[in-house]
Amino acid sequence: MRGGLHRVLLALTGLLLLALGGAVLAVGLGVRPPSWWPHTGPHDVLLSKAERTHWRNAPWWWPAVIAALTVLVLLALAWLTATLRRRRLTELLIDTGDGGAAHLRGAALQDALAAEAAAQAGVARARVLLRGRRTAPVVRAWLRLEADAAPAGALTTFTTEALAHARESAGLASLPAEVRLDEVRHRAERVT
Numbered sequence: 001m002r003g004g005l006h007r008v009l010l011a012l013t014g015l016l017l018l019a020l021g022g023a024v025l026a027v028g029l030g031v032r033p034p035s036w037w038p039h040t041g042p043h044d045v046l047l048s049k050a051e052r053t054h055w056r057n058a059p060w061w062w063p064a065v066i067a068a069l070t071v072l073v074l075l076a077l078a079w080l081t082a083t084l085r086r087r088r089l090t091e092l093l094i095d096t097g098d099g100g101a102a103h104l105r106g107a108a109l110q111d112a113l114a115a116e117a118a119a120q121a122g123v124a125r126a127r128v129l130l131r132g133r134r135t136a137p138v139v140r141a142w143l144r145l146e147a148d149a150a151p152a153g154a155l156t157t158f159t160t161e162a163l164a165h166a167r168e169s170a171g172l173a174s175l176p177a178e179v180r181l182d183e184v185r186h187r188a189e190r191v192t
Contacts, residue, residue: 138175139178
């Protein structure tokens with residue numbers, strides 16, 4: 001699940017629960033609810049005995065309840081696994097050419113790529129994140145450019161030097177990258 005979608009679902013769930021809880025609390029404190037609200041006072045029960053036992057003897061009731069609860073549990077587990085899944089690539093599997101394979105730590109390649117990108121002219125700061133699979137990594141890079149740096153030149157230098165060095169040193173056929181450029185914020189100069 002994407003991070004943005006996760007945050008939107010979590011925010012909507014939180015707002016819904018907050019609204020319901022606030023409404024129940026308000027009715028419990030004596031606020032008059034609207035005419036369509038199911039609970040009319042602080043001593044009103046959530047479900048009456050007639051409401052609780054109305055569908056109990058219907059043959060479809062218990063399978064429907066169990067199916068609904070199963071779907072809810074499966075959705076909650078999918079959400080939990082999406083939240084706990086690692087966002088970073090911890091290691092790369094590199095073909096050594098002799099039939100074997102070597103393991104390269106993802107953090108080492110990230111740090112080397114970020115250091116080389118930050119050392120290039122016009123780049124004030126660089127951050128790199130490796131994602132994807134062990135045999136097919138994908139680079140996400142954020143380059144913060146100096147105020148006088150040309151974005152096209154910085155991007156070209158990054159792809160032809162730092163990214164190419166990382167691809168060659170890891171022995172990868174391709175190393176796709178998504179690069180985001182930003183500029184260093186600075187105060188406006190005063191003209192007198």
